[in-house]
Amino acid sequence: MTQSLSNRQAALEQARGLLAQCEKIVCFSGAGLSAESGISTFRDTETDALWSRYDPTKLASPEGFAEDPKLVIDWYDWRRQAIANAEPNAAHIALAGRPDIIQVTQNVDDLLERAGCKAESVFHLHGNITHDRCHARCGYQQKVDLGSPPGLRSCPMCNAPLRPAVVWFGETLPQWAWQQSEQHCRTADCLLVIGTSASVYPAAGLIQLTKTYGGKVLVINTQPSGASALADMELIGPCGEWLPQLLS
Numbered sequence: 501m502t503q504s505l506s507n508r509q510a511a512l513e514q515a516r517g518l519l520a521q522c523e524k525i526v527c528f529s530g531a532g533l534s535a536e537s538g539i540s541t542f543r544d545t546e547t548d549a550l551w552s553r554y555d556p557t558k559l560a561s562p563e564g565f566a567e568d569p570k571l572v573i574d575w576y577d578w579r580r581q582a583i584a585n586a587e588p589n590a591a592h593i594a595l596a597g598r599p600d601i602i603q604v605t606q607n608v609d610d611l612l613e614r615a616g617c618k619a620e621s622v623f624h625l626h627g628n629i630t631h632d633r634c635h636a637r638c639g640y641q642q643k644v645d646l647g648s649p650p651g652l653r654s655c656p657m658c659n660a661p662l663r664p665a666v667v668w669f670g671e672t673l674p675q676w677a678w679q680q681s682e683q684h685c686r687t688a689d690c691l692l693v694i695g696t697s698a699s700v701y702p703a704a705g706l707i708q709l710t711k712t713y714g715g716k717v718l719v720i721n722t723q724p725s726g727a728s729a730l731a732d733m734e735l736i737g738p739c740g741e742w743l744p745q746l747l748s
């Protein structure tokens with residue numbers, strides 16, 4: 501779906517006007533933000549998304565990990581290597597150029613930070629693939645080399661299996677990241693919703709939260725999504741094209 505050049509320019513001006521009226525801008529992003537870096541999305545009808553090729557109940561749930569831990573770890577290590585070989589794209593760089601914007605992301609990669617966003621202004625709602633943690637939650641956590649991931653191994657503290665420090669289906673979100681994100685979305689004048697299907701909860705509920713507290717919602721996605729119905733404005737197309745123009 502594309503917009504004609506004049507429609508595109510008019511939409512850009514309108515979106516810039518909307519942002520100009522806003523003091524506090526928060527960005528809520530999903531897998532589409534990293535798509536132009538070559539990282540697969542999860543449920544994209546336009547590409548070979550992960551959940552159309554792999555079963556999330558086997559690969560992204562505690563039950564799947566209990567059934568076949570090696571399969572899960574090998575799959576995450578394959579994704580880690582893809583992230584190690586990826587570079588931040590124009591959308592990450594445009595966001596990093598605006599340190600006033602708080603980053604609430606569902607992404608587990610570190611491309612926002614590698615683009616230059618300060619770690620303390622990036623809230624990873626679904627955890628970080630850059631770290632392993634103890635599955636039994638004894639508290640042990642370790643950074644891993646994404647390019648040379650360690651494979652299935654045990655926790656040196658309690659001998660339970662180690663696993664990526666990401667949030668699987670049925671698991672609760674990291675408390676600090678969730679509380680901070682709720683607070684920022686409640687007080688945002690504008691929520692930029694970038695590259696997410698807005699289909700996974702409780703994260704997707706943040707869009708409604710901003711609306712409920714009177715903030716505007718500006719969506720950028722290559723296609724209509726679960727956020728469309730809440731959007732004050734929607735820019736259809738790749739975020740790597742829209743964001744540099746919008747935020748410069």
Ligand code: BJW
Pocket residue numbers: 529530531532533535536541542543544545549560606607608626666667668669670671672673694695696697698699700701702720721722723724725737738739740
């Ligand atoms: C572009 C683009 C370009 C492409 N430019 N755009 C309420 C109702 C119903 C269900 C639930 C509910 N509350 C909870 C649930 C259950 C469940 C859930 O939401 N299920 C739904 C799928 C129905 N939620 C959970 O289980 C969550 N936990 C929880 O609720 O805990 C409480 C609890 C605990 C115990 C008992 C009961 C309750 C946890 C959710 C964890 C999600 N984990 C994953 C995997 C992370 C690790 C990993 O990476 O492997 O997180 S799943 C996957 O989906 C990943 C993502 O962060 C998440 C969201 O996906 P995202 O980012 O939106 O990506 P896509 O692919 O869906 O969309 C990409 C978009 O980009 C598309 O729209 C494209 O068009 C667009 N795009 N290129 C701009 N260049």
